[in-house]
Amino acid sequence: MTRTQATDTEVAALEKALYDALTPLASAMRARETGLPEQRMWDADPVDVTLSILHCWKLVDETVERLTANAARTAGSYGASYEQMGAAWGMTRQGARKKWPGALSRPTAAEPEPSTVVLFGGFAELYWEPSLSGWRWTGQGADGTRGETDGSLSFDAKEEAAAHAGAFLKEHLVERP
Template sequence: MTSAEATADERAELDKALYDALDPLASAIRSRASGLSEAGSWEADPVDVTLSVLAAWKVVDEEVKRLTAFAAATAGSYGASYEQLGAVWGITRQGARKKWPDAVPRRSTARKDTALELFGGTAELAQDPTSGEWTWTGDGADGTHGAAEGDTGYTTKEEAAAHAGAFLREHAADPS
């Protein structure tokens, strides 16, 4: 991507366009605050006039932030990374993630599943994408269905596999 810096002429054009867009908003804000008509609101106290301009810039600033977040999310939806967003904005990848936390979709929000076959039965190990905890469900060879108890979640896949394996061993097919 080429430089995002604007030339002096482009900045002058932007300044003019922003002031042209700002004037009606500042006049409306000043009119509401002073009770004067929009045409006569320039006759208000100079402090009030300048504060109304500042208030209008605040509205513009909030709108630019909203539109910027929308542009970042759009870029993210097309595959831009936080590193790319940060580079365009002149900040780090971490800074971009903090500025626009939902702009880039998480790599995988799908569950990570693993199958386990032991003692004639099967179990599925699954990792919750939000908490990272592992759980299991299984069917023993004797037809008994089982799962991790209640809200039990395991820190590692191996721990969940050990509990699932113990269930499958307990419910192995009767050798006779």
């Protein structure tokens, strides 16, 4: 999508609107800082006055950054890509990703699929337990003994649950003469 550029007149109107919005803020902050009435904010050392203005522009900049990040998150929630956001901002996809990390809505991951471990003549089912946010197992050894993950224990990784299930199955194998 090609972006239309603002005209010189539109940019000048934007600058005027920003100055008009900044002046009351700068006047109020300067008056609090000096104890002078707002009408006399310019009656001071020019360095102090211009530094006060600079500080107010910093507040505007921080506010624009916050609103921009909000707009990026909103665009991402509607399905915009980093490439599209970067094009709108005049930067690369990588630049947009760096500027607004996490702006894209990620689909909620589906619940992990269960699987079966078959070892030493027995088997164990590995399954995700959403209430524990972890992996558990239940199984039966070759000798008929049933087992499962202890109590409310769960494992962060499916492989870890499989290792514990495998140890159980090894303990309950049937020795052949």
